[in-house]
Amino acid sequence: METWEVQLAGLFKERNNPKRIGVTAAVIIDPLPNLKIGLGDEIILDMDQLIVANRIYQLSLKAGDEVVLVPATSEQQFYVIDKVGA
Numbered sequence: 001m002e003t004w005e006v007q008l009a010g011l012f013k014e015r016n017n018p019k020r021i022g023v024t025a026a027v028i029i030d031p032l033p034n035l036k037i038g039l040g041d042e043i044i045l046d047m048d049q050l051i052v053a054n055r056i057y058q059l060s061l062k063a064g065d066e067v068v069l070v071p072a073t074s075e076q077q078f079y080v081i082d083k084v085g086a
Contacts, residue, residue, distance in 0.1 A: 021071045024085050028065045032057065037067065037080070045069075045078060052080045059083050 002010075027065040029044060035052065037045045051072070061067070066084035071077075 021075055023068065025066045026062055026069050026078075027079050028061050028067060031061045031063060031065075033063075035080070037069070037075075037078075039069065049077050050080050051077055053082070055082060067073050 004073075005061040016021065024039070026038070026039045026045070027036045029038050035047055035050060037050065039045055056067070067080050068082045068084060070081055072079065
């Protein structure tokens with residue numbers, strides 16, 4: 001069993017070193033104009049969390065297509081920059 005000091009140090013380490021999300025591919029659930037994107041199995045992003053590049057509006061996206069996402073610094077919003085395999 002770990003001592004309380006070791007447990008506390010572990011909590012500080014987790015807090016100070018969060019895992020960052022990098023550039024990733026995600027799946028279109030609903031196309032524009034009410035864009036919804038699935039990031040993994042549990043996260044669904046909607047227009048409130050997405051910043052959409054002008055190029056995306058010119059593509060004919062449909063459900064099941066993959067797009068490239070880049071997280072903002074806060075990781076609360078994501079830039080939708082291109083279609084995968086466009």
